[in-house]
Amino acid sequence: MNLLELKQVSLIKGGKALLRDVSVDIWEGYVHAVIGPNGAGKSTLAQTIMGLSGYRDIEGDIRFQGESIKGLSVDERARRGITLVFQEPARFEGLGVVDFILAGAKKKERPVVEEALSIVGLDPARYMGRAVDRTLSGGERKRIELASVYAMQPRLLLMDEPDSGVDIDSIQHIFTVIQKLKEQGTTVLLITHSPDVLKQADHAFLLCAGMVVDKGPMERMYEYFNGKCTPCTHIGFPEVDKN
Amino acid sequence: MANTELVAELLASIKQHHYGPDVAHVEIHGNEVLGVHLVPGLEVSSRSLPDGVAVEIRVQRGVHIKNPVHFCFGLLPNQGVQRILSHTVIEEGASARFIAHCTFPNAVDVQHRMEAEIHIGKGASLGYFERHVHGPRGGVLIVPKTKVYLEEDARYTTEFELIEGAAGTVELDYEGVCKAGATLDMKARLYGRLEDTIHIREAVRLEGEGSTGVLTSHIALKDRAQATIENEIIAEAPFARGHVDCKEIVQGEAQARAIPIVFVKDHRAHVTHEAAIGSVDSKQLETLLSRGLTEDEATDLIIKGLLS
Numbered sequence: 001m002n003l004l005e006l007k008q009v010s011l012i013k014g015g016k017a018l019l020r021d022v023s024v025d026i027w028e029g030y031v032h033a034v035i036g037p038n039g040a041g042k043s044t045l046a047q048t049i050m051g052l053s054g055y056r057d058i059e060g061d062i063r064f065q066g067e068s069i070k071g072l073s074v075d076e077r078a079r080r081g082i083t084l085v086f087q088e089p090a091r092f093e094g095l096g097v098v099d100f101i102l103a104g105a106k107k108k109e110r111p112v113v114e115e116a117l118s119i120v121g122l123d124p125a126r127y128m129g130r131a132v133d134r135t136l137s138g139g140e141r142k143r144i145e146l147a148s149v150y151a152m153q154p155r156l157l158l159m160d161e162p163d164s165g166v167d168i169d170s171i172q173h174i175f176t177v178i179q180k181l182k183e184q185g186t187t188v189l190l191i192t193h194s195p196d197v198l199k200q201a202d203h204a205f206l207l208c209a210g211m212v213v214d215k216g217p218m219e220r221m222y223e224y225f226n227g228k229c230t231p232c233t234h235i236g237f238p239e240v241d242k243n
Numbered sequence: 244m245a246n247t248e249l250v251a252e253l254l255a256s257i258k259q260h261h262y263g264p265d266v267a268h269v270e271i272h273g274n275e276v277l278g279v280h281l282v283p284g285l286e287v288s289s290r291s292l293p294d295g296v297a298v299e300i301r302v303q304r305g306v307h308i309k310n311p312v313h314f315c316f317g318l319l320p321n322q323g324v325q326r327i328l329s330h331t332v333i334e335e336g337a338s339a340r341f342i343a344h345c346t347f348p349n350a351v352d353v354q355h356r357m358e359a360e361i362h363i364g365k366g367a368s369l370g371y372f373e374r375h376v377h378g379p380r381g382g383v384l385i386v387p388k389t390k391v392y393l394e395e396d397a398r399y400t401t402e403f404e405l406i407e408g409a410a411g412t413v414e415l416d417y418e419g420v421c422k423a424g425a426t427l428d429m430k431a432r433l434y435g436r437l438e439d440t441i442h443i444r445e446a447v448r449l450e451g452e453g454s455t456g457v458l459t460s461h462i463a464l465k466d467r468a469q470a471t472i473e474n475e476i477i478a479e480a481p482f483a484r485g486h487v488d489c490k491e492i493v494q495g496e497a498q499a500r501a502i503p504i505v506f507v508k509d510h511r512a513h514v515t516h517e518a519a520i521g522s523v524d525s526k527q528l529e530t531l532l533s534r535g536l537t538e539d540e541a542t543d544l545i546i547k548g549l550l551s
Contacts, residue, residue: 052529078535079347090526094461095548099395103544131548145530152534 002063003028003156003187004049004082009060011048011210018044020210021060026156026189031182033190033201035224041192041210043087046158049189050084051077064156078104081155087164087191089145092132097144100132105151116147119180121173139170146177157181160191175200195225253277253317254318256345257376268313272294273325274346284308285339295356304334305362311372312339315398316355321382324354335364335394343373350411351382359389361399363425368398374405381409381437388416393425395451395465400428406550410439410468417444423451423480430459432550434498435468446475449512459488463496463546476502478512485514492523492546 004026009180011019018041024206026032034042043229047055051074069077080236083104092100101113114124120143130136135160142165149157162178163171178188178200190197198204212220250270254261262321264267267285270278274296276289287450288299302308318325333339347353363369377383391399403415410433419427429445447456458474476485491499505514523542531541 050533051376074529074532075535075537075541078533082533084533086526086530090530091268092525092527092545092548094545094551096551099544099547103531103536103541131551146532 001028003065004027005063006049007061007063009058009062011044011055011058013054016154018210019048019058022207022210022212023060023211024215026187027203028187029182029185030202031178031190031200033192033198033204033218033221034206034207035192035204035221036207037193040207042193042207043139045159045207046084046189046191049158050074050082052084082158083149083152083154083156084158085142085145085149085160085162087161089141091136091141091219093130093133093134097127097130097132100144101148101151104148106153112151113147116151117144119150120144120147120177121169122147124243130241136164139167142166143170143173146174150177150181153184154186157186159188159193161194162190162192163194163197171196193223198222198225249319250277250478252319253315255346255484256317256346257315258320259315259321259344261315262313266310266313267308268315269298270290270315270316270535271298271325273318273323274327282308282310282312284337285312292326292328294324295328297328298330300329300331302333302337302339302367305336306334307337308339311342312525314341314343315346316357318353321349321351322353323468324356326356327358327374329357329359331359331361331362331369333361333367333397336366337364338368340370341372343371345373345385346376347383348376348378348408350378351380353382354384355386355388357389359387361389361391363391363393363397363399365394365485366396367394369400371401372401373401373403375403375407375410377405377408377411379408381411381439383409383411384547385411385413385415385535387444389418391417391419391427393419393421393427393454395422396424397422398426401430403431403433404550405433409437410435410441412439413443415441415443417446419447419456421447421451421454421456423447424453425451426455428457428459430461432461433463433470434546435462435464435470437466437468439464439468441468441470443470444473444475446473447477447485449476449478450480450487451483452480453482454480455483456485457488458486460490461549462491462499463550464491464492464499465494466497467495468497468551469499470497471500471502473502473504474512474516475506477506477508478514479508481509481511483509483512485512487514487516487518489518490549492549493521494523494542
């Protein structure tokens with residue numbers, strides 16, 4: 001069953017087509033990945049699904065649980081159960097870890113924070129008194145971001161480059177949480193150009209120059225990382241795809 | 244109203260009802276000292292002035308006061324002037340923390356004027372936290388002026404907080420002078436609403452080798468509130484270190500202005516400055532929106548963090 005459907009979605013910004021006629025079905029209960037070279041439109045796709053500012057004026061339609069969400073704001077989409085973890089999470093001066101995790105939590109209870117922090121491998125006793133600010137490392141910040149998502153229990157989690165800027169220990173915890181969320185019924189869409197991250201997925205889409213050029217089970221799509229990026233139209237946009 | 248009733252009402256307005264015997268506290272209503280409870284090593288004396296009250300505070304040499312000393316400054320009627328001249332001495336090697344609660348819960352036309360001079364002796368330290376509790380109408384003029392003198396290796400941290408109720412008009416002026424090895428850390432956190440007008444000046448002169456000064460101003464403004472923040476660091480000694488951090492979130496028709504002045508007179512000194520003024524950070528906002536908060540809820544949470 002499709003949780004999310006993109007139907008012929010195109011996005012043009014500054015005269016450039018960032019997404020071209022993208023149609024994908026995101027099956028409920030699976031971990032999906034979007035792979036492709038830099039500038040292919042992977043992050044753009046996630047931001048378009050989330051409906052961020054500058055990514056709303058699309059052609060085509062986005063349907064979530066059978067209903068169009070094209071006209072919905074970010075928070076309205078989030079309240080339907082969609083959320084996004086940014087490649088570089090924001091830092092909030094002074095905002096406590098507890099307040100941050102509880103902000104979107106399904107249950108506004110302190111034990112929820114303790115459980116969420118434990119799941120991402122952070123000791124609640126050490127982190128509940130801290131702020132989501134510059135004193136946290138990149139890995140800690142990303143894990144706290146994921147803890148907040150775990151507390152939210154979304155229907156669809158969009159994760160942009162989950163391994164960006166994190167150490168090996170952190171990435172293992174992130175992978176554990178992805179699988180845990182899947183077990184609990186969350187559908188996950190990973191944006192990545194990492195073979196290790198792709199291995200977490202059941203199914204993947206290959207995006208190139210804003211177009212979906214291939215899709216299939218993870219094992220077959222993994223061949224992309226062995227240099228077998230086919231079929232590929234290579235139409236010369238963006239510039240980085242020419243080589 | 245009897246003094247005991249006034250004290251009770253003052254304390255109730257700051258949600259504080261009683262102190263233990265080992266906690267020193269002083270209550271001043273208008274220009275009258277209503278109550279003083281001291282602990283060993285702490286001296287407080289006062290005298291009435293024609294238009295105010297003068298207060299002398301001293302922590303004796305080498306004494307470390309364990310619990311914070313509470314000062315409650317307030318005016319319960321909706322009109323009036325409170326003028327306090329305070330002179331504080333923290334003697335060599337002593338340490339203390341003061342918490343000042345300034346409460347004007349019914350203000351319509353109230354003035355609170357504080358002229359403070361603080362001397363912190365060699366190796367001594369003082370933490371001073373001042374929290375204002377105002378009513379919703381903002382009919383308050385707040386004029387706190389403080390001059391702090393830090394001897395060698397002395398330490399002074401101060402926080403001025405005005406988050407609850409309407410600020411009214413605030414004219415805050417803090418100045419500090421640091422001798423060698425001394426550290427001064429000033430922080431102001433205010434939330435301006437309605438027609439509030441806020442003017443903050445924080446200045447420190449680092450005249451001693453290895454002295455440090457940090458000036459922090461975190462301000463949130465909405466409605467038609469206005470703020471001007473002046474942060475000034477003069478570093479004139481070798482290895483002096485300074486930092487200015489000014490952040491202001493502006494909403495609605497509010498206006499904010501920041502005027503940083505950094506003056507380095509010795510090539511071995513180093514002063515940094517950062518300022519961010521404007522609307523709520525879009526990435527912070529989008530993160531919270533993507534957790535399902537409305538824009539208003541997300542903005543409130545970001546401001547809560549900034550002002551915490």
